[in-house]
Amino acid sequence: MKTRPLGKTGINLPILSFGASSLGQEFRSVALEDALKSVHVALDCGLNFIDTSPFYGRGISEVLLGVALRGVPRDSYTLSTKLGRYDLTHFDFSAKRVAESIDVSLHRLGTDHLDIILCHDIEFVPMQQIVDETIPALRKAKQAGKVKAIGFSGYPQKIFKFICEQTDVDCVLSYNQYTLQNTRFADETVPYLKAKGIGVMNAGPFSARLLTNAPLPAWLKEPETVKAAARAAAAHCTAKGSDIAKLALQFSLMNEDITTTVSGSANPINIRNWAKWAEEPVDRQLLAEVLQIFAPVKNLGHLEGLKENN
Secondary structure (H helix, E strand, C coil), rough: CCCCCCCCCCCCCCCCCEEEHHHCCCCCCHHHHHHHHHHHHHHHHCCCEEECCCCHHHHHHHHHHHHHCCCCCHCCCCCEECEECCCCCCCCHHHHHHHHHHHHHHHHHHHCCCEEEEEHHHHHHCHHHHHHHHHHHHHHHCCCCCCCEEEEEEECHHHHHHHHCCCCCCCEEEECCCCCCCCCHHHHHHHHHHHHHEEEEEEECCCCCCCCCCCCCCCCCHHHHHHHHHHHHHHHHHHHHCCHHHCCCCCCHHCCCCEEEEEEEECHHHHHHHHHHHCCCCCCHHHHHHHHHHHHCCCCCCCCCCCHHC
């Protein structure tokens, strides 16, 4: 798997990474055997950067990931988790909880250090606390050797400049905002981050199943016009003998300014397919046709978190 450097952190990541949210049964019930096997298949396929959070499965993802990684040499994978979001409406970015959360995650994951720690979904809280309290607490953990790189994640593009104009972080993670349909992350934010030497990570190349042939989940927040365009694009890919998921993944991996794209599944077959697709050439003609289908709804999204953070 091809790798790219993560800003100025000294960390190199594969262009395609493994998201462990599915291990927490966030989207469907998962068999324990599949959950554990998916981790090993990901590592075998070169997806040796693993991203998780205590929010995923309310701790289950971290626990199962720790079990799956037992006996795997720690220097053979890069590990990221998050803090601050613990349930759908439970957020705590206090300095006290930062220290506690890191120690709990280390215990669950069975390691003595994290490569990356991110403040999770900061758009749901008044963000000044992240600058004034949370990031300084993360720096203490970094100085103590528990963490190598610190940063934050979220959906609205406004959050990135708000934080990075006021304080220093090593890296950030944006989700569902660099896809076939929505490239706001690269259009509005990536050049700014790159100029500051901040590591750039992307998640959600399939935009919560929007860019797949799977039935759209009821909780999907995208406008109906976007959903309709996605169904049309999926049908077009099928008619051309391809899969929109393949095109979506390849598109996200093409951007050289984005270090890695994180995608999650507890299905080992999916993971093997992704690794294979990552090595295959992009059908440029099909890509142009699909982008044309999405043109009328390009960059349309939804609000996430507090209104003032969007």
